[in-house]
Amino acid sequence: MSLDHGYYLEDLSPGMEASVSKTVTDEDITAFAELSGDINPVHLNEEFAAGTVFKKRIAHGFLTGSLFSTVLGTKMPGPGCIYMSQTMKFKGPVFIGDELIATCKVTAVDMEKGRVSFDCVCEANGRPVLTGEALLMVSRRPTDD
Template identity: 75%
Template structure:
């Protein structure tokens, strides 16, 4: 990482298309906190009481508050934008299938694995999974646009 003139941190450029191949993977881990859920609710406007109200959530099938599905899914963006393919890639699409709830205090591991590289179109497809203690809670597929290596002048 390098610092820019305004004090922000730059990760540099991630992988180039030519450096990627099926099977490559990267992960991030995050423990979901009450502050995360409340901040996500404020940012997104999703103030569904199943996320914010203990008494309300106690009366649901979950029995306690759950994290927003898209908060969990945002961990895919963390992997893709910072690790694989990394800085410089552009999200084109993301599917998500929610398999189980995520509770406050759960440690979520998001893993993205390259399943296909389309060198002609400059696209990379990745299988994405969020898991808790090895159990998938969210699965999906991402399609990313990835830069080619710069050509020498």
């Protein structure tokens, strides 16, 4: 794998996986709210969040989900891949200070269509908080024609 391109379609097979980890900070949540425009007080206001089922502020679900994009866009398949779809099932809250580990695992490689399917799981301190599936377009290795 080079710095200008990640894995090629021919390099991938079911079972391969990659992960990234990140500890969620107050600054991450504030920056994500600013970037996304999602200023729901459950993310930003401690007093408001105390009155919810979570009892304290939670990170945005799509902040957590963005770690799938980090894995797929930087690790595997990596640079050059194109996202086609992503499902997400939110399984539990993510709090400030939680250590997240997002893992994407190849489940299928469609050589004919140039598509790769992934199972995606994000855990916070060892508990699953987000699962889903991704479909990516991955380029074939260039030939020396």
